[in-house]
Amino acid sequence: MKYLLTALLTGITALAFAQSKFFTRNGTVTFFSSAPLEDITAKNYSTIAVLDTETGNIEFSALMKSFEFKKALMQEHFNENYVESDKFPKAVFVGSVRNLSMVDFNKDGAYDTEVSGEMTIHGISQRLTAAGQIIKRGERISLQSKFILKPEDYEIKIPDLVRDKIAQEIEVTVKAELEELKR
Amino acid sequence: MKKTMLILLFAVGIGSGIAYQQYNKTVDTIEDEEAKGFYTAVDLFHQFSSDEVGMDQSLRGKVIEVNGNILEVLTNEDNSQTLLLNADQMIFGVKCRLDPSVNQLPTPLVGETVFLKGVVIGMNADVELNQCILLK
Numbered sequence: 514m515k516y517l518l519t520a521l522l523t524g525i526t527a528l529a530f531a532q533s534k535f536f537t538r539n540g541t542v543t544f545f546s547s548a549p550l551e552d553i554t555a556k557n558y559s560t561i562a563v564l565d566t567e568t569g570n571i572e573f574s575a576l577m578k579s580f581e582f583k584k585a586l587m588q589e590h591f592n593e594n595y596v597e598s599d600k601f602p603k604a605v606f607v608g609s610v611r612n613l614s615m616v617d618f619n620k621d622g623a624y625d626t627e628v629s630g631e632m633t634i635h636g637i638s639q640r641l642t643a644a645g646q647i648i649k650r651g652e653r654i655s656l657q658s659k660f661i662l663k664p665e666d667y668e669i670k671i672p673d674l675v676r677d678k679i680a681q682e683i684e685v686t687v688k689a690e691l692e693e694l695k696r
Numbered sequence: 697m698k699k700t701m702l703i704l705l706f707a708v709g710i711g712s713g714i715a716y717q718q719y720n721k722t723v724d725t726i727e728d729e730e731a732k733g734f735y736t737a738v739d740l741f742h743q744f745s746s747d748e749v750g751m752d753q754s755l756r757g758k759v760i761e762v763n764g765n766i767l768e769v770l771t772n773e774d775n776s777q778t779l780l781l782n783a784d785q786m787i788f789g790v791k792c793r794l795d796p797s798v799n800q801l802p803t804p805l806v807g808e809t810v811f812l813k814g815v816v817i818g819m820n821a822d823v824e825l826n827q828c829i830l831l832k
Contacts, residue, residue, distance in 0.1 A: 538822055541773040558772040561821050576824055578817045585723045602818050
C-alpha cells in the first residue's frame with residue numbers, strides 16, 4: 514500500500530492531490546484506561562490524518578510525546594518506561610476503508626464504516642480492524658472511531674508495581690476533521 | 697520508645713505527603729523556563745528535514761524560541777489553538793500548540809509574524825512544538 518503521508522512528503526504537486534485527498538494536522542487521539550484504583554486519560558491534539566476518498570486509503574500518524582496527561586509523573590512514566598518515546602517516537606496506522614462503496618462523499622451524511630490496516634506502536638506492527646464513522650458535512654469530512662488496544666500486543670511492559678493501576682485493555686478514541694488538501 | 701514512635705510516625709507522615717504531592721503534580725508550564733536556542737521557523741524545519749535524528753537528539757524535550765509567519769490558526773478539540781508557521785514548504789511547517797493553561801496574548805492572525813517559545817516534540821511531517829507561549 515502506498516503511504517499517503519510519504520507521498521505528501523515526497524512533494525507530489527498540489528494539483529495531483531486536489532479533490533480526492535483530505536487532510537488534518539490536528540486530529541485528536543485519546544487513550545483511556547480504566548482500572549480499580551484510577552482512570553487514566555491521555556490526549557494527543559496533533560495527530561496527522563490523510564484520507565484518499567477515491568481509494569479509501571487512510572493514514573494516521575502521531576508523536577508519542579504529544580500525548581498529554583493530567584499528572585506529570587504519568588506522562589513521564591508513559592514516555593520513558595512504557596512506550597519508550599525516544600526510541601519509538603511515532604504511532605502510525607496505515608489502512609483502508611473496507612466498505613468504501615457505502616460512502617457517498619458527494620452527499621452530506623453519517624456513514625458507518627469499518628477500517629482495516631496495520632497499527633505500529635512501540636516498534637511493533639499489528640493488524641487492526643475497527644468500526645467507525647465517516648461524516649460528510651459540507652466541505653469537511655469527520656472521522657470517528659473507538660477501539661481497544663492491548664499494551665502486551667505491542668510489547669509494552671507494565672511493571673508489576675503499577676499493574677493494578679493500568680487496565681489490560683486501553684480504549685482508544687480517534688476524532689479528526691479533515692479538509693480537502695489544497696496547498 | 698514513645699518518642700521514637702512519634703518521630704517515626706512523623707517521618708512516615710511527611711514522606712507520604714511528599715509522595716502524594718509528587719504523584720498528583722500536574723505538568724509544569726514553561727513560563728519560567730529559559731529557551732535553549734532561537735530559530736526561525738524556516739531554519740528549524742530545514743534542520744529537521746536534513747537531520748531528523750540529530751535534531752531529535754539535541755532538541756527533543758527542550759524549550760526553544762521560534763519566530764515565523766502564521767500560515768494557519770487551528771482550533772483543537774479542547775478549543776485550544778495551534779499555530780502553523782510558514783517553513784517555505786508546500787504543505788508542512790512548524791506546528792505550535794499553544795498551552796491552554798497559560799494566559800496567552802491575543803491570538804494572532806494569519807499572515808502575522810509571531811515570536812513564541814515551546815517544547816520541541818519532534819517531526820511528524822510538521823515540526824511539532826507543545827506547551828507554546830506567545831511572546832509577541
